[in-house]
Amino acid sequence: MPIPPPTQPPPSIERRASRRKATQPPPADIDPNPRTNENIVDGSQALRASPDATGRDEKLDTAKIAPSKAVKKTPSQAKSDPEFSDSPLSDISDPLPEPTPKSAPRTRQTPKAAQDKDENLDPEADGLEEANDEELKEAISRAPPVNSSYLPLPWKGRLGYACLCTYLRAANTPVFSSRTCRIASILENRHPLKDPTQPPHPTKNRPDRDQPADIARGQAYVESLGLANARDVVKMLRWNDKYGIKFLRLSSEMFPFASHEEYGYKLAPFASETLAEAGCVAAKLGHRLTTHPGQFTQLGSPREKVVRDAFRDLEYHNELLSLLKLPEQANRDAVMIIHMGGTFGSKEETLDRFRKNYARLSDAVKRRLVLENDDVSWSVHDLLPVCEELNIPMVLDYHHHNIIFDSSELREGTEDIQAIYPRITATWTRKKITQKMHYSEPTPGAITGRQRRKHNPRVWTLPPCAPDMDLMIEAKDKEQAVFELMRTFKLPGYHLFNDIVPYSRDDENRPWKPPKQKKTPKKKKPTEDAEEEAAAAEEPEPPKPPPPVPEAEVSMGGPQNRVYWPLGMEEWLRPKKREIKKKDPNAANVTPAKKKAQAALKQEEDEDKRDEVMGEGEPATKKAKKNGAATASAAATPAKNNAKSATKAKPAAKKATPKTQKKEKEKEKAKAKVKKEVMTPSTSDADEDDRDGDDDGMELDDEDEEIEPNPIKARASAAVGGRRQSARKGTRARGKVNYNVDEDWDGEEEE
Numbered sequence: 001m002p003i004p005p006p007t008q009p010p011p012s013i014e015r016r017a018s019r020r021k022a023t024q025p026p027p028a029d030i031d032p033n034p035r036t037n038e039n040i041v042d043g044s045q046a047l048r049a050s051p052d053a054t055g056r057d058e059k060l061d062t063a064k065i066a067p068s069k070a071v072k073k074t075p076s077q078a079k080s081d082p083e084f085s086d087s088p089l090s091d092i093s094d095p096l097p098e099p100t101p102k103s104a105p106r107t108r109q110t111p112k113a114a115q116d117k118d119e120n121l122d123p124e125a126d127g128l129e130e131a132n133d134e135e136l137k138e139a140i141s142r143a144p145p146v147n148s149s150y151l152p153l154p155w156k157g158r159l160g161y162a163c164l165c166t167y168l169r170a171a172n173t174p175v176f177s178s179r180t181c182r183i184a185s186i187l188e189n190r191h192p193l194k195d196p197t198q199p200p201h202p203t204k205n206r207p208d209r210d211q212p213a214d215i216a217r218g219q220a221y222v223e224s225l226g227l228a229n230a231r232d233v234v235k236m237l238r239w240n241d242k243y244g245i246k247f248l249r250l251s252s253e254m255f256p257f258a259s260h261e262e263y264g265y266k267l268a269p270f271a272s273e274t275l276a277e278a279g280c281v282a283a284k285l286g287h288r289l290t291t292h293p294g295q296f297t298q299l300g301s302p303r304e305k306v307v308r309d310a311f312r313d314l315e316y317h318n319e320l321l322s323l324l325k326l327p328e329q330a331n332r333d334a335v336m337i338i339h340m341g342g343t344f345g346s347k348e349e350t351l352d353r354f355r356k357n358y359a360r361l362s363d364a365v366k367r368r369l370v371l372e373n374d375d376v377s378w379s380v381h382d383l384l385p386v387c388e389e390l391n392i393p394m395v396l397d398y399h400h401h402n403i404i405f406d407s408s409e410l411r412e413g414t415e416d417i418q419a420i421y422p423r424i425t426a427t428w429t430r431k432k433i434t435q436k437m438h439y440s441e442p443t444p445g446a447i448t449g450r451q452r453r454k455h456n457p458r459v460w461t462l463p464p465c466a467p468d469m470d471l472m473i474e475a476k477d478k479e480q481a482v483f484e485l486m487r488t489f490k491l492p493g494y495h496l497f498n499d500i501v502p503y504s505r506d507d508e509n510r511p512w513k514p515p516k517q518k519k520t521p522k523k524k525k526p527t528e529d530a531e532e533e534a535a536a537a538e539e540p541e542p543p544k545p546p547p548p549v550p551e552a553e554v555s556m557g558g559p560q561n562r563v564y565w566p567l568g569m570e571e572w573l574r575p576k577k578r579e580i581k582k583k584d585p586n587a588a589n590v591t592p593a594k595k596k597a598q599a600a601l602k603q604e605e606d607e608d609k610r611d612e613v614m615g616e617g618e619p620a621t622k623k624a625k626k627n628g629a630a631t632a633s634a635a636a637t638p639a640k641n642n643a644k645s646a647t648k649a650k651p652a653a654k655k656a657t658p659k660t661q662k663k664e665k666e667k668e669k670a671k672a673k674v675k676k677e678v679m680t681p682s683t684s685d686a687d688e689d690d691r692d693g694d695d696d697g698m699e700l701d702d703e704d705e706e707i708e709p710n711p712i713k714a715r716a717s718a719a720v721g722g723r724r725q726s727a728r729k730g731t732r733a734r735g736k737v738n739y740n741v742d743e744d745w746d747g748e749e750e751e
Contacts, residue, residue: 030200030221032228033174038202039185040225043253045294046163046178049440049455049476139448145402145413148464155462155491157469158288160247161478165236167563170573171555172508175236177229178251181222186263190218222263223270226255230274234281239556241285243563244493245482247470250291252317259316261309267319279324288470289324290436291317291336298341300354307357314338314365321368333434333470337370337395340378347377351386358390367431372438375400375453381409384423393427397438398463399474403449414464436470439463458484458567483564500562502569503576507558512545 034040168175188206190213198205233250240248255271257263267275282289297310314336321334344350361369371387372395373380380394380401387394402412410416428435441459446452458481459473475481486494557563565572590598 030224030228032179032225034179035174036202039181040179041181042176043163043178043180043251043256045253046176046251049162049474135448135450143411146411146415147413148415148418150464151462151489152465152467152469153462153489154467155489156467157465157471158247159245159482159485159491160249160288160470160472161245161482162249162292162472162474163251164478165239166478166480166565166570167557167573168232168236168239168555170570172505172510173555175232175239175555177232177236178253179225179229180253180256181225183257183263186218186222186257187213188218189221190214192217219265222256223265226258226267226271227274229254230271230278233278235555237278237281237285237287240287240479242556243479243483243496243561244486244491245479246286247288247472248290249472250289250320252291252293252313254320255316259309259313261312264312264316267316267323272323275320275323276325279326282324283327283330288330288434288436289321289326289334290472291321291334293317293336293338295339295341297338299338299357300341300344300350302344302349302353310357311361314361314369318362318365318368322364329432329434332367332432334368335370335393335433335436336365336368337372339372339374340383343377347382354386355390358392370395372397373400373404375403375449377404379404379406380417380420380424381406384420384427387427388423391427391430393431393433393435394424395436395438396424397440397474399438399440399442399455402442403452418464434470435466436472437463437465438472438474439465440474457481460484460488462489477567477570480565480567484567487564497557497561497563499564499566500572502572503574505558505573506560506562507549507553507555509549509554514543514545 031037032040034042163178164176188209191207191209192211192214193200193205194208195205200206229251233254236248240246255265255267258265258267279289281287293313296306297313298306299310301307301310317336321331321336324331324334326334340350340354342350358366358369370393371383373383374397380396383394386392396417398414398417401417402414405412405417410419425435439459439462441456441461442452443454443456446454455475457476459475462485463471465471473481473485477484483494483497485491
């Protein structure tokens with residue numbers, strides 16, 4: 001079928017040249033570190049497994065590998081945040097829709113309507129809804145996939161990953177090529193700094209909005225971000241080569257908003273030299289570089305604005321690849337992969353629009369354009385005929401094929417698709433381009449087609465492709481997914497890397513602090529051998545800082561090449577966060593006496609547990625409490641008796657006559673005389689306890705008041721007495737004799 005002539009002139013796709021004048025200074029010297037510059041954010045496409053991976057949990061969590069300062073976002077910033085943006089084209093500052101009032105009734109979509117919407121899905125629309133019952137029934141009744149048992153071993157091809165290296169992104173000075181910003185940052189940086197003689201600072205030296213804005217100054221700011229990204233590509237290529245990775249997809253967000261309708265710009269001449277250096281390194285190391293414009297780049301859309309945006313985006317990617325100045329074959333292999341997009345009601349009409357718009361593309365873009373089957377609408381059998389018709393290579397994505405395929409032609413899985421391998425390969429060989437394929441796997445718990453679109457963080461097998469294929473691994477864990485395949489199948493390069501040490505890296509230059517020196521002991525008195533000892537003792541050498549890491553080896557894995565982190569352990573890439581324990585608000589009210597009592601109680605409980613575990617019968621502290629209570633009661637008996645006599649004597653004194661008073665005095669004198677004459681044995685346990693304890697055994701005079709014992713001291717003394725009693729387990733308990741005479745003593749022993 002011949003290509004129809006264009007029915008209308010090509011849209012205006014000329015992107016503006018740099019607005020900086022020749023007399024102006026070079027791009028602004030900004031801080032490219034997102035940890036210290038809050039205006040720099042990660043491009044959302046680079047964090048994802050693939051540009052068409054719309055699930056937020058399919059994005060690499062940079063908070064785990066590279067924590068940064070928390071930035072409060074206004075509602076308008078949240079809307080324009082790359083979290084909600086899938087392409088530089090989608091971040092256009094259109095007016096936000098009016099919020100839906102709370103009183104407005106919600107329209108509930110029926111399962112049939114949701115299914116119709118899914119069949120004619122437009123990737124420009126919002127996110128997908130939850131799976132419904134009909135989808136679950138269809139998924140459960142789906143026939144099992146038929147997969148091939150062929151493994152392309154021994155492997156001779158090139159494995160690659162997309163856009164971002166997790167190990168380099170987590171470095172102390174992050175290395176990545178997808179720094180971007182918000183349009184608000186461009187507008188803000190059109191104003192000069194408050195102090196132009198000093199470098200910018202997020203709080204102390206920000207742009208002064210009271211001074212007039214200059215478009216060229218804002219342009220210099222966004223261009224400096226692109227140059228920082230392009231310089232880091234060189235580091236990424238050298239890192240990949242060290243570990244056997246020869247294939248890399250460049251980030252579409254390398255030059256932020258370069259294809260934007262209002263804020264777009266050309267890359268030449270300000271980025272020509274930097275990109276040429278990156279291309280020279282790639283050619284020298286034998287690396288393949290490709291790009292994948294976002295899902296909003298659609299040539300079959302019925303909206304003319306979307307088509308114009310797609311033309312600008314394709315021209316930007318073509319200029320980016322052309323400025324690399326790659327050798328002939330490497331330049332031919334530097335392709336741009338896009339999806340057909342939505343069906344917009346009719347696949348035939350969408351294909352007709354695609355044919356017309358493809359004819360309007362420049363020859364340079366046509367030479368690089370490649371179509372890929374997707375996981376929403378377009379299967380391999382839908383795209384292969386138009387690729388053969390228009391001489392466009394088609395890249396096979398196995399993950400997408402297992403979700404969207406023509407069930408009348410083949411079964412799900414990797415077995416039947418091999419029958420059309422020759423037709424797919426022919427679309428590449430006709431243009432003398434090295435063929436490539438995409439491979440990823442769904443998450444284990446996925447059931448419906450919509451759930452199976454989510455990419456697994458890593459892959460566990462190889463597809464049945466040619467052994468010399470260039471295979472792009474689309475996974476959230478990026479280079480770690482490639483390492484996983486290398487280890488699993490012992491592919492070339494598997495021996496070049498080792499596991500990282502958790503929370504530690506030895507390939508960075510960090511500020512060094514000398515260890516604290518031990519305090520020198522006090523000098524002893526000089527002895528006869530003092531001179532000999534002083535001569536023998538050598539002063540320790542002061543600690544030396546570790547040797548600095550050369551600039552070329554910074555963040556390259558160290559001497560032991562520790563760059564692999566296990567699945568789910570991405571936080572090992574950064575030092576462990578210090579856990580600050582919250583102070584107990586009640587701890588301030590605890591006095592030293594209470595702390596001492598609590599420590600004594602805790603010690604008692606520990607001893608009880610230990611005795612119970614050892615099987616020693618009754619815990620020692622319980623015995624101590626009994627023995628201590630007996631000792632305390634024995635010691636306190638005279639005081640209690642005297643106190644009783646005093647209390648009884650007082651009421652009796654009211655009724656007493658002079659004769660009774662005289663008898664009471666004589667009785668008291670007799671008691672005191674007996675106590676002086678009676679001798680107490682000095683070897684008894686009671687005396688030992690009395691010497692160690694308080695003066696509980698002392699008598700109280702009639703005039704003295706009774707002192708209440710301190711409960712804290714009583715518990716502590718009971719614990720001490722218990723430990724002493726437990727130490728005498730082998731001795732026989734001695735009976736304690738109370739030689740004190742009761743108040744009713746009349747010369748005979750009380751019963």
